[in-house]
Amino acid sequence: MTLARARRGDIDALEGLYRVFSLPVHTIATRICRSRDEAEEVLQETFLEVSRSIGTFRGEGALGAWVRRIAVSKALTSMRRRRRETAAGFSKGDVDHLAKGPACDGTVGWKRIDLERALARLPDVARAVVWLHDVEGFTHAEIAGFFGRSESFSKSQLSRAHEKLRSWLGLAGGTSYASDNGRTAGIARR
């Protein structure tokens, strides 16, 4: 049993877990981080943490969900550190590493590369929230927990992210529906 062996500190069992979970972990890291190097560091930190903590995994819920939560936590920690360093002028980080992949047609009227680019242009927090909520399926309560903020914060970030994506993908049609303290009509009114 890989899990039992991993709990005993068996490095080959840890490799087994890496083979199963490295793809989703690296995807989360890549979507939240600003550079390939940062994403790879998050990947490594995640599996080192798995190695250290597997003995405390109580088996409540899926192992994959537990590993993904560690990955999110590591990626957000890295994001915060980068933001502090950037603010202090120590590091600028690469940009748009997500938008350098090959273009291929999407199915919704814009090209997938456009969506990649739009996603990469989002501010860090908004990008992390939209990815964690819409793709990874975390609830607003869970995302609020990751950021140490309220659910309203998560909902507001998600909304901002979608507003920007709509605009950059040419969907907004010049109409803004930005919220101002809760309920607001769009600029366009019926």
Place this chain on the structure above:
Amino acid sequence: MHPTTEELLVLRDGEDAEETARHLEECDECRNRLEELRAVSSALKELAQVPPPEDSWTEIRKRAIGKRRRPVGLQVGVAAAVLLAVAVAAMVGHFGGGNGFPERAESAGTREAIEQLSSASRELELLLRDSSLQSPVLSTQSAAMIVELEDRIAVVDLILAQSSFEQDERTVVLWSDRVELLDALVAARSGQIPIGGIVHAVNEGSQR
């Protein structure tokens, strides 16, 4: 009045949004917006997963093995350092309220403190698995103390398990207890501190 994007997202996510739903029955424009939100979400899900670099595992393996071989002496100060950092954070009001503890259950300081303490716990647990700490204990007094410490750690774990979703100041205290007890256990097994120090840790834990 059109719903905001946030309100449309609430509806998209299947939460209760009766008023928004009613509006959409009469508004083609907002129905289209909702469809676009769904389409963007679907397209995001279809973006390719990103495989890790081929040599990543080699590096992780190297680092994982390296950590396990770290000498015992370098690790024993971990708990003290973390506990000091947490205490200082509390003293400077990092936890929020004027009494050093948050009025609300969660705060960034509390979460950070818990993260530091749980990380220290893991380091100490790893240390306890070190073969040099697995040898039989010669002193009867030490053996009894080790059993006592292990029992107390089990009790703390039980309480933590029952409050696994709470991240409040009580959880910080529990994690602090856990780190202190684990630290005392490491010390007892390695014979690095006098038994009096361990007794103090046990008594401190029992008074909480």
